[in-house]
Amino acid sequence: MERSPPPTPNPTVAEQIAVDQTGPDTFTSRIPPARLGNARPIAYGGCTAGIAVHSACLTVPPAFHLYSVLGAFHGPTRIDRALVCSVTRTRSTKTFQTRRVVAAQVLDDGAGAGTERVCADFFVDFHVCEEELFRYEAGPSMGGEVGRGPMDGEWTAGMGEVADRLVRDGHVSAEAVRGSRLMVAMAESYYETRMCTAGVSGQNLMGLAKDLKTTQEDRHITDRTSAEWVRMRTKLATEAENCGALAFLMDGALSFLPLNLDHKDFADVSACSTLDFALRVMRPGIDMSEWHIRERKTIAAAVGRSYAESRLWNERGDMICVMTQSCIVRPAPGREVKL
Template identity: 45%
Template sequence: MASTTTEQTAIEEIGPGQFRSIFNPGRMGNAKPIAYGGCTLGVAVRAAYSAAVPSTHHLYSLVGHYLGPASTTEKLVCTVHDTRTTKSFATRRVVVQQVQPTTTNTGGEQQTHMRMCMELIADFHAEEPAAPGMTYSAAPSRAYAGPGDQSEVPAVLTTVLSAAEEATVQRSRDVFSLNERFLETRPCREGVAAQNLNGVLKSRPTTQDALPLADRTSAEWVRNKHPLSTPADQAAALAFCLDGGLSFCR
């Protein structure tokens, strides 16, 4: 069992342009043995970094598609294609596959095949001096307090809960234990997600209930619990986070 995001996304080279995860992907948000998508995404990013990307280039764009759910019972295998490498850009296409559970053909022989899980395009760009006026980040739609003013445990957990709610909260924490193992997450108490535990406590009122649905927002502060020593470690850890909560956004 991996104890850090660096371990969870670690890979080994098994051939030219081919890599295999050290650990099986973990489960999160699903009771079945279906892997959390961030594990697949993080491994794909590590594979892209490992395919002879120049040290002068840094990841700035990811575009990918999940092609099928990954299983928690098999390691992930990545094939990396060098689409282009120039002085300014390096582009890698990563195909992630996994061994499909063994089947038996009509002759009684055991056979397996590789199942597609993801295809991803990773673009790396050479580091350049920042041009004046070219750095921009959109401000959030509402004001949120800083991480020091938020609790690591969602604010709703500090209130008096009914027995049914306490059981629901505990089940939720068990299902999302992979996230708690790797990351410190501080949901902003001003957001909807902190007040109803990401929708787990559906009947809990929030301070944004009077707003139109499209105007309701949530935010959280997240940091890795363990050191990230290389750009590949940092990018893979960020990629691991990117799939979090997407299945529950409604």
């Protein structure tokens, strides 16, 4: 199937995570990080993570492959200036390489010099491929979706198809859909998405149809699932770019996943964003221009935080990675809190 053209002339993923080396183990993003799904001028966390991972990858020998990223966000990243990544080589052995990446921006302080503010910290680990004793992985919990493939029209639909159906059936207004599509225009320009219509987000369009009852209403929130097939619209040239693009993709939609799964939206929260994450990569050589299925679940929530997980498989059913996140989810003033 031919790739449909991107709906807007936004930068490619490669351009969005591109960096230039500006000093010893120091890298500066070629363009400012961009926002995604946020009306405020705050960058998407996946942009920050993708730029940081790409920077770390450029400091290791080619025999080493990404297997772990531990990250913590310390504050919002601005979209009007570059991100500077300072890399520290904390471990270099025959089988492992570890890099600490501090991502920061220079803010205006009124005196002309500017003040550096740290946006996030990352520990990025690499490993050579070793002889295997085991090879196995869990599959998607929703069943045989991998075998059916992304273009199975009985099981998947494009975001536009889901939106049109919801408008036609009176679940959302055309105006609401237009507003939502503007917020995610950058994501759609970067990668194609086929939503799994058995999943919650494939039925309520990432929670836009807030009051729509889905086919998973009888399940506990921790057993509800959303999934979609995704592929980058452009082929990336290097393993480092693909690793950065993987971090970019996997950060998406986990902080507000509990809202989508429980008939809530941003009006119900005063804060909803990622605090920290762990990305575990199972296999080297990922090609983000190929179709992959991503499945998302929420695991727990209490005391103003939530914990969620996203898993990714290729079309052959090989698990590529797992992303887990702790997120802040503060109720809006006056909203009922479930105990």
